[in-house]
Amino acid sequence: MATPGTHGRFLRADAGTGAAEAVPLAAGDLRAFVGGVGLGSLLLWRESRAGLDPLAPEAPLVFAGSPLVGTPLTTSAKFAVVAKSPLTGRISDSLSSSHFAIELKRAGMDALVVRGRAPRLSVLLVRDGRAEVRPCPELAGLPAQEAEDRIRAALGDPGVRAVACGPAGEAGVPLANLGNDGRHAGRGGLGAVLASKNLKAVAVRGTGSVPVADPDGVVAAARDLSRRSFGPATLKYRELGTVANVLVLNRLRALPSRNFQAGEFAEAERISGEALASSGKTRRASCASCTIGCEHYFTDASGAEGRMEYESLFALGPLCGVSDRDAVLRAGRLCDEVGIDTISAGGTVAFLMECRERGLLREPDLDGVDLRFGNADALLEALRRGAARRGPLGELVAMGSRRAAERIGGGSMDFAPQVKGLEIPGYHPSAMRTMALGLAVAARGADHNRSSAYEADLSEATDRGVSDPGKGLLAARAEVKAAVLDSLVLCKFLRGVFEDLPGETAALLRLVTGWDIDGPGLEEVGERVVNLRRLYNLREGMTRAEDTLPARFLDGEGGLGRESFAAMMAAYYSARGWSEDGVPAPGTLRRLGLGEFAPAGKEAIA
Amino acid sequence: MGGVTDALPLRVELFGVARSRTGRDAVVIAVPAGATLADALVRIAAALPELVGPVLGADRRSLAAGSIVSLDGKRFTRDPAEPLVAGKPLLLLPASAGG
Numbered sequence: 001m002a003t004p005g006t007h008g009r010f011l012r013a014d015a016g017t018g019a020a021e022a023v024p025l026a027a028g029d030l031r032a033f034v035g036g037v038g039l040g041s042l043l044l045w046r047e048s049r050a051g052l053d054p055l056a057p058e059a060p061l062v063f064a065g066s067p068l069v070g071t072p073l074t075t076s077a078k079f080a081v082v083a084k085s086p087l088t089g090r091i092s093d094s095l096s097s098s099h100f101a102i103e104l105k106r107a108g109m110d111a112l113v114v115r116g117r118a119p120r121l122s123v124l125l126v127r128d129g130r131a132e133v134r135p136c137p138e139l140a141g142l143p144a145q146e147a148e149d150r151i152r153a154a155l156g157d158p159g160v161r162a163v164a165c166g167p168a169g170e171a172g173v174p175l176a177n178l179g180n181d182g183r184h185a186g187r188g189g190l191g192a193v194l195a196s197k198n199l200k201a202v203a204v205r206g207t208g209s210v211p212v213a214d215p216d217g218v219v220a221a222a223r224d225l226s227r228r229s230f231g232p233a234t235l236k237y238r239e240l241g242t243v244a245n246v247l248v249l250n251r252l253r254a255l256p257s258r259n260f261q262a263g264e265f266a267e268a269e270r271i272s273g274e275a276l277a278s279s280g281k282t283r284r285a286s287c288a289s290c291t292i293g294c295e296h297y298f299t300d301a302s303g304a305e306g307r308m309e310y311e312s313l314f315a316l317g318p319l320c321g322v323s324d325r326d327a328v329l330r331a332g333r334l335c336d337e338v339g340i341d342t343i344s345a346g347g348t349v350a351f352l353m354e355c356r357e358r359g360l361l362r363e364p365d366l367d368g369v370d371l372r373f374g375n376a377d378a379l380l381e382a383l384r385r386g387a388a389r390r391g392p393l394g395e396l397v398a399m400g401s402r403r404a405a406e407r408i409g410g411g412s413m414d415f416a417p418q419v420k421g422l423e424i425p426g427y428h429p430s431a432m433r434t435m436a437l438g439l440a441v442a443a444r445g446a447d448h449n450r451s452s453a454y455e456a457d458l459s460e461a462t463d464r465g466v467s468d469p470g471k472g473l474l475a476a477r478a479e480v481k482a483a484v485l486d487s488l489v490l491c492k493f494l495r496g497v498f499e500d501l502p503g504e505t506a507a508l509l510r511l512v513t514g515w516d517i518d519g520p521g522l523e524e525v526g527e528r529v530v531n532l533r534r535l536y537n538l539r540e541g542m543t544r545a546e547d548t549l550p551a552r553f554l555d556g557e558g559g560l561g562r563e564s565f566a567a568m569m570a571a572y573y574s575a576r577g578w579s580e581d582g583v584p585a586p587g588t589l590r591r592l593g594l595g596e597f598a599p600a601g602k603e604a605i606a
Numbered sequence: 607m608g609g610v611t612d613a614l615p616l617r618v619e620l621f622g623v624a625r626s627r628t629g630r631d632a633v634v635i636a637v638p639a640g641a642t643l644a645d646a647l648v649r650i651a652a653a654l655p656e657l658v659g660p661v662l663g664a665d666r667r668s669l670a671a672g673s674i675v676s677l678d679g680k681r682f683t684r685d686p687a688e689p690l691v692a693g694k695p696l697l698l699l700p701a702s703a704g705g
Binding site: 231232233234235236239240244245247248251252253274277455458459460463464465493495496497 | 659684701
């Protein structure tokens, strides 16, 4: 009998044949990794071999739910998508939310692993544990949301929920994301992975349910959590959304502008969340099973409506020097329609703008586009071409900033805004140095979601502007906290309502699963997940040399300083229980029960 | 707490909910020399009572769960006993910057 809250199995589906088999998941594995990013990372490891091309047919694409999905606990309708990234060559995972997560659970699986390649563009349809592959040439080139709608219409079943890639995924752009229910699994090119299987979408439908260990306890806890979610800790998200960050970070000189050349943007007021809201805010929405409702929609002068978040706003606005409110909204909508990650797309365009400014790009590289900071039309055109890999400029945008820097040369790698090939989110590393360390060590590359170290910088815990080894422990703790939430999975916007996050969330997990787990036990899960992701990257050839930042943030006035940064890194490795080469030590692996994942070969533990 | 004669002007910059609820980007209050954060919060609550609850605690001397202050743009605190930094504006901010 499966653990309450789980099915005790995942579905392994072949996009080439439509064959599917239910594979048992050991109760111990579920207890050890829970779900979401944790379970997804475990399955990625086990369902692939080292060195696999991320776009090869046999490369797995993992959709992982969690025990909490389908319960009335607020923000629990979330799932992780995990694969080897075609952008970074390292582990990539993204979380998304809403109905797809619930339908996956109802369809009878804790996770879905997709491999193989369909002979032509198709939808993988999974209904109550059975899979079939349906050709869908009519969906080619459609935005994800439109594809989802058409799939539902074609099946005559509004209950079907789908995750789809946009045209950028079909074009093999490694910045391509996945969309579902208007949400996105954004980072690392997961849309290209899906499309490499000749799949436009994965659609699921289920009619089942999963019992929980303590139904009355879950209902009572859900009521309490919902009540607390209406309090001041989430007020920012409810009233303003994440776009409120623009003016805060600008005031703290931590708002990256003009490809991270500065931490301030003189025209920040024009594109602030407050400015967006003051003219043309239309509505607020929420994911399924969420009481917070952080999604805020805005219209431009033409009346077109779109959702905007801080990371998209920063990347398509200040980072590119663009202060035209409507242009930024248009750019956000364009990214959603073509299906590309706004952070990576904006970061790469901003990088190319600086290359042009420095004379490293000329015609014919620019292909007639006046790619200057502040030129909104050029930003939009670069995004369009990048999503279609059209022309020399489109190819440069599509490849992301690291590969573009490799091609352009001229020292441009020093200011390519990336770590491990993933573009840096909207926190200036020089102004937020715990975050800088978190960005440098994060498994999927420059990452604000698996690290959350910005929380330490904006707290009493540290002086954000100083490069000191104390930040090593803070960055390590921030990763564990994120891994806990990302494996449960609960939304990070809920974190402020907990006084004892590990203890209180472990109590929720106990009610659902019946597991004997407490706060320290759940933190150990988080630590295990962080280590497994590290081990995956080591298996794929990563070395400690990748735990770094672009030279721009290390050298010169305002930089972290290489010696100081090395001391911070050493402190982080020590806090993690890793060797000075960044490899988990034998004792760490034993303590976390990760012996079967120990590095081999030249990365072997001494 | 000092009297009016030794009161010093303190500029309080408002962000996030504090700004949206008041429609203002800053307020100037008078605090005594050697004042603490609690002293400042009491005066902010008096000047902007609509912030009590969403941003300031019901006791008017503490911060609500979603808020934090920066004393000098670098250091952050929620501790009402923390001394203010002379000559520096007080930034009243959302506690989380997640995006």
